[in-house]
Amino acid sequence: MDNRTIVVLEGDQTGQELLEASLRVLQPDVIGLELELPRFDLSLARRRETGNGVVHEAAGAIAAHGLGLKAATVTPEGRDDVGSPNRILREEIGGKVIVRTGRRIPGVLPVGGVHSPISVVRMAVGDAYGAKEWREGAGADEVAFRTERIERRICRAVSEFAFRQAERTGAKVFGGPKYTVSPIYEGMLKEEMDAAAARHPDVPYEPQLIDATFALLISSSGAPMVIPALNRDGDILSDLVLPLFGSIAGSESLLVAFGDDDVDRPTALMAEAAHGTAPALEGKDVANPMAMILAAAALLAHTDDERCQTAGRAIREATLEAVAEGVRTADLSGHHGTTAFTDEVVRRTRTKREVWSSL
Numbered sequence: 001m002d003n004r005t006i007v008v009l010e011g012d013q014t015g016q017e018l019l020e021a022s023l024r025v026l027q028p029d030v031i032g033l034e035l036e037l038p039r040f041d042l043s044l045a046r047r048r049e050t051g052n053g054v055v056h057e058a059a060g061a062i063a064a065h066g067l068g069l070k071a072a073t074v075t076p077e078g079r080d081d082v083g084s085p086n087r088i089l090r091e092e093i094g095g096k097v098i099v100r101t102g103r104r105i106p107g108v109l110p111v112g113g114v115h116s117p118i119s120v121v122r123m124a125v126g127d128a129y130g131a132k133e134w135r136e137g138a139g140a141d142e143v144a145f146r147t148e149r150i151e152r153r154i155c156r157a158v159s160e161f162a163f164r165q166a167e168r169t170g171a172k173v174f175g176g177p178k179y180t181v182s183p184i185y186e187g188m189l190k191e192e193m194d195a196a197a198a199r200h201p202d203v204p205y206e207p208q209l210i211d212a213t214f215a216l217l218i219s220s221s222g223a224p225m226v227i228p229a230l231n232r233d234g235d236i237l238s239d240l241v242l243p244l245f246g247s248i249a250g251s252e253s254l255l256v257a258f259g260d261d262d263v264d265r266p267t268a269l270m271a272e273a274a275h276g277t278a279p280a281l282e283g284k285d286v287a288n289p290m291a292m293i294l295a296a297a298a299l300l301a302h303t304d305d306e307r308c309q310t311a312g313r314a315i316r317e318a319t320l321e322a323v324a325e326g327v328r329t330a331d332l333s334g335h336h337g338t339t340a341f342t343d344e345v346v347r348r349t350r351t352k353r354e355v356w357s358s359l
Contacts, residue, residue, distance in 0.1 A: 003305035005034075005036040006296075007061045009085075011071025011269075012043050013277040014287045019071035021289035021342040022296045029348050031300075031311040032353050040064075044074045047082045055085045059092035063257075068270035069300050071292070072277045087130065093268045095124040096157040096258040098163070100238040100274055101251060105290075106324030108246035108332055115222035117169065118241050121162040122234020124255055126150045129231050136258070148185070150230065155189045155319035159196040161256070161263050162228035163203050171224035172204035173197070174269065177233065193228055247332060248274050249288045250320075252295035254302070261333065269302050271295035287336040293319050293345055310350075310356065318348035325355040 008023065010016055028034050040058035047055060062068035075084040088096070101119040104110060131148040156343075166173050177186035178195055190207065197205040208216060210233050217240065229237055241343040257268040273291035281287040293315060300312030327344045328334025336344070 005065040009070040013093040015072025019132040070272040116224035127231035135175040155192040159192040176225040314352040
């Protein structure tokens with residue numbers, strides 16, 4: 001993995017504006033590192049123009065260099081349109097796991113009893129997404145079919161990654177699929193969760209059916225949790241978990257690719273914000289760049305380059321400290337705009353770097 005090259009995937013609407021804000025924080029005069037930032041235009045117009053060729057090129061670049069930072073993109077609704085670039089990216093870089101973590105934002109009131117971080121670790125491929133679908137018959141007799149598939153190696157990767165994540169963060173592994181109703185299909189993930197639990201006996205393990213998982217989250221004790229999930233279950237679950245912390249602004253989404261037998265050494269990482277393109281906010285300088293900035297920080301923190309890790313830590317701390325001291329965008333009940341918030345993160349990151357380098 002090339003720790004000094006981050007492949008930049010441009011996007012649409014406010015997603016592109018927030019990407020540009022995050023790139024300001026990665027400049028050499030801010031973090032003290034010279035990063036290579038090759039760019040690929042993944043806007044809807046360019047994807048249509050190239051028939052998704054640019055997405056395949058971007059995926060190849062991430063596979064070659066190991067790190068990618070992606071802006072939010074528009075997924076068109078038409079069946080014959082270009083579809084979601086994320087599906088192509090996940091498949092071509094070998095992504096196996098998607099991790100989204102909800103966490104407290106200073107000064108932002110959470111919902112329910114959540115206090116400590118909750119990570120949703122879900123399959124990046126397979127399950128309902130990419131399933132073959134078709135219909136037969138007509139009128140009231142028309143029947144729709146869908147053929148889904150999951151692979152044991154993906155179930156194993158999700159389970160092992162979840163337990164390693166819990167081990168690193170002092171969390172418990174919680175939740176699971178609806179294996180009682182679907183012992184063959186969903187039971188495969190439960191089997192791998194149980195096997196991972198046996199390999200990590202010191203990690204607290206509380207398996208629950210997915211419907212119980214949703215219900216128990218609202219009344220949780222506030223302890224840190226890691227929840228392994230099927231692809232669609234995890235997608236829906238993360239849409240609940242992140243807002244429980246009062247805002248999705250403090251959460252990045254990380255796609256992880258690694259070899260079949262080595263979850264400790266990712267071969268590629270792609271980070272993005274966990275929100276969409278917010279077209280209503282485009283051009284108004286009011287959108288919150290926090291999640292995109294934290295996505296950039298997460299990429300640096302997950303490398304094996306000590307200077308990159310330090311830079312990632314500085315960016316993350318600067319972002320959260322700015323919010324704690326009242327520098328907030330409107331969605332967090334503040335009065336700062338996109339540019340002003342980013343200016344403050346840049347200032348604080350630069351100061352941290354200068355202070356730390358003098359120690």
